[in-house]
Amino acid sequence: MIAPQSIDFEALFGASPNPYVMVAPDLRIVTMNDAYLSATMREREDLVGRKMFDAFPSDPDSESHRLLRSSLERVVRTAQRDEIALIRYDIELPSGGYEERYWSASHVPLLIEGKVAYILQHTVDVTELHGLRKLAAKTGPHARDETGVFQRANAVQEANQSLAQETQRLRTMFEQAPGFVAVLSGPDLRFRLANAAYRRLVGGRDVIGKPIAEALPEVVDQGFPALLEKVRTSGEPFIGRGALVQLEGEGGGPLEDRYLDFVYQPISTSEGSGVFVQGYDVTDQRRAEEHQQLLIHELNHRVKNTLSIVQALAMQSFNDRADPAAARQTFDARLNALSAAHNLLTTQNWERAGLLDIIKASVAATAGANASRVSIRGPDILIAPQTAVSLAMATHELCTNAIKYGALSNDTGTVDVRWAAALANCGQVDLDIDWRESGGPPVEPPSHRGFGTRLIERGLSAELRSTVSLEFPPGGVHCTIRAKLPSVAE
Amino acid sequence: MSFCGATVLILEDEPIIALALEDVLVAEGASVRHASRIAEARELLLAENVDSAILDVNLHGTLSYPVAELLAERRIPFIFATGYGDRAHPQQFAEVPTIAKPYSVEDLRKAFSQLTAST
Numbered sequence: 103m104i105a106p107q108s109i110d111f112e113a114l115f116g117a118s119p120n121p122y123v124m125v126a127p128d129l130r131i132v133t134m135n136d137a138y139l140s141a142t143m144r145e146r147e148d149l150v151g152r153k154m155f156d157a158f159p160s161d162p163d164s165e166s167h168r169l170l171r172s173s174l175e176r177v178v179r180t181a182q183r184d185e186i187a188l189i190r191y192d193i194e195l196p197s198g199g200y201e202e203r204y205w206s207a208s209h210v211p212l213l214i215e216g217k218v219a220y221i222l223q224h225t226v227d228v229t230e231l232h233g234l235r236k237l238a239a240k241t242g243p244h245a246r247d248e249t250g251v252f253q254r255a256n257a258v259q260e261a262n263q264s265l266a267q268e269t270q271r272l273r274t275m276f277e278q279a280p281g282f283v284a285v286l287s288g289p290d291l292r293f294r295l296a297n298a299a300y301r302r303l304v305g306g307r308d309v310i311g312k313p314i315a316e317a318l319p320e321v322v323d324q325g326f327p328a329l330l331e332k333v334r335t336s337g338e339p340f341i342g343r344g345a346l347v348q349l350e351g352e353g354g355g356p357l358e359d360r361y362l363d364f365v366y367q368p369i370s371t372s373e374g375s376g377v378f379v380q381g382y383d384v385t386d387q388r389r390a391e392e393h394q395q396l397l398i399h400e401l402n403h404r405v406k407n408t409l410s411i412v413q414a415l416a417m418q419s420f421n422d423r424a425d426p427a428a429a430r431q432t433f434d435a436r437l438n439a440l441s442a443a444h445n446l447l448t449t450q451n452w453e454r455a456g457l458l459d460i461i462k463a464s465v466a467a468t469a470g471a472n473a474s475r476v477s478i479r480g481p482d483i484l485i486a487p488q489t490a491v492s493l494a495m496a497t498h499e500l501c502t503n504a505i506k507y508g509a510l511s512n513d514t515g516t517v518d519v520r521w522a523a524a525l526a527n528c529g530q531v532d533l534d535i536d537w538r539e540s541g542g543p544p545v546e547p548p549s550h551r552g553f554g555t556r557l558i559e560r561g562l563s564a565e566l567r568s569t570v571s572l573e574f575p576p577g578g579v580h581c582t583i584r585a586k587l588p589s590v591a592e
Numbered sequence: 593m594s595f596c597g598a599t600v601l602i603l604e605d606e607p608i609i610a611l612a613l614e615d616v617l618v619a620e621g622a623s624v625r626h627a628s629r630i631a632e633a634r635e636l637l638l639a640e641n642v643d644s645a646i647l648d649v650n651l652h653g654t655l656s657y658p659v660a661e662l663l664a665e666r667r668i669p670f671i672f673a674t675g676y677g678d679r680a681h682p683q684q685f686a687e688v689p690t691i692a693k694p695y696s697v698e699d700l701r702k703a704f705s706q707l708t709a710s711t
Contacts, residue, residue: 399676403650406675407606410694414612421615488652492607556611 123223124212127178129154132220141227143196158191166191170207174221177209181218184209187258188228204229206254226254282383285369286314287376291330293317294371303360303383305352320350320357330377333366340366342381344388361388404452411440411491418553435468435502436495442467443494447487454590455490457533458482461519464497472510476501480521483531484590499554500537500581508579509542515578516541529589533568539578547574593644593669593707596621601645603633603659604673605652609693613646616697633659637666644707645670646700649679660685669707 115122121138125131131149139146142158149157154174160167166189173184186207192200206228212220276283282300286293290313301307309317314327321327324347333340342364348357364381419433420426442463446455458480466473485493501510501517509515521535539545548555558581559570568585600617604610605628614624625642627633629651636642637659645663647656649672663670664684672681672690681688689703 403675406693407609410675411606411608413694414608417612417615486652488606495608553611557607 121225121227123149123225124220125154125174125223126220127218129174131157138225141225142193158193160191173207173209174223177211177221178218181211181213181216183211185254185257185261187254187261202229203227208254208257280382282364282379282381284309284379285371285376286330286379287334287369287371287373289331289374290315291327291334291377292373294373294376299383300379303349303362305350305355307350318349320348324348330366330379333368333377334375337368337375339368342366344384359385361385408440408444412437415440432502436498438467439464439494439498440491443491447490452487454484454486456482457485457490457493457521457523460485460490460494461497464494465501465519468498468501469505469510472505475510475515476517476519478519480519480535481523483523483533483587485587486590489587496558496583499557500579503554503579504539504542507543507548508545509539512542514541515539515543526586531587531589533583533585533587535581535583535585537579537581537583539580542578544576545574545579546576593704594620595704598622598643599641600624601633601636601642601670602626603630603645603651603656604628604648606648609648616700620697630654630656630659634662637662637668642668644668644704647672649674649681650676657682657685660688671703671707 116135118135119137121135121141123131123134123138130151130153134146134149139149144157155162155167155171160170162168169186169189170191173186176182177184186205186209189205189207191203191205193203195201204227205225207223207225210222210224211218212222276295276297279297279299282303283295283297284293284300285295292311292313293309294311296304296309301309304318307317314330315322318326326347329340332338342362344361344363347360347362349360350356351358361384362381363384364379367378367380369376369378415436416433419436420429424432443455443460446459446463458478459482461478461480465476465478469476504510504515504517509517516539518538518540519536520538521533523534524532526532551559555572559572568583570583571581573580595617600622602610602613602617602624604613604626607628610626610628614626617624625636625640627636633656645659645668647659647663647670649656660670660672661684670688672685672688673693673695674690675693680686681690689706691699691703
């Protein structure tokens, strides 16, 4: 047995039937063996010290050039072995001109202190692979070539396998992506891919393999196929923001409005040029924004309306006849009653209020401790917001009159508030409210009809399509309100 | 145009506001007819002569433009009052003087003076 150190590796390298060339990380050719020179039909002096792509020139934009350069650069960068299963790299003939040649190559880094010092390229000319195989069957030395090819084929197979896994991973990601993704290609814009979100968007229809005009006929008149075709042929992407698309719902239902943010990206596929579609359904967001705008608008209207009511109350309270201190008190009390009604409406989103609550709250806000002398009984039907405000203010004025002149102006008088409600035509409600005072000082009809009285008589009448009677018999004030109320949804 | 001696139609669904507006107009020397719904305003216009009108644009969610059309047909000058400051009127009423709620007596006078200029 021969000790390894006594082997002349340089001679072995030189004598190897396999073509080898060694390059520095800057791709300058350092050395090569005879087999390499014979395979490339070149002389040693032509190659040593020259850069790889100077010695074997090729178009820098060609596939061959890029493939070879990127493999070599990858080895420098990663210090890992790299394989090129098949590369066409034409060789200049000594007689001039180029010969079409196919190669299989492996690039192995030679490390010194952990850094890539050289790259050993083992190339096999596979242009005549058949011939080589036949030759290898007869002559021993060439068997090495076939083994090399076999190893590279294995390496390619492994790479393909990891590519297949990578493809599967990408497919899964596409499929599960929160946004919708689709790929269409060809002049008839045929669906090649559509993920779960996209299929949901189009109502679960099976679009794969179909032209868009057939898969989603409703979008043709909406101009989307024309837009896709423009992107495909021009190569210019299109970005849509909050674009309205009308799509058939699940099971071919009526067209539904969807608002989409999306990108049409031109791509080239194996079936020719196509478009990559990616986006999000922003319909819910859009609806929420619209709803919010509506609420802000409505709130603004209510605030303005409430300010107008407050202004009107101030004008009525601070008139020329009133004593300033008393006017202030009257105004505060009216604001208080309005505020109590607003509190109740706010708890119901300003959509409705309970009649019982409205009258109770208004009496409590106005009469204070005397509220216990007001008996309130009636069904708690739902009423509209403006009706609630009107009734609350009317109750406040009745209550105020009772405190100033009526049953609540002494210690013993009482007020009986009753109402009945009956369902009328078209869901309307006939409401019958009866306010009866007793036990107070003898009543005299007022000489001046103040705001309160007018509000009860006129205001309510207009607001509630009602007839109001306000009477002043000596035994106590008697007010009846007969109103037809619009129905209020729960 | 002045209020003095004029009959003014108020179309306003909020009774408290309507009452205050009525008081202001009466103090200015006008007499007032009040309606809170479109149908009511129509009946009133058929039955009585009015010289001018103040229309609340939004009546419980119903727009009062049909009454505006009726007034325009009969060449009765009018102004709008609205709580929706940011909303534009339909084309044919784009030039109608409009006061935003809450408005002052001065706002009312100014809007009515514009009516004099345009009619």
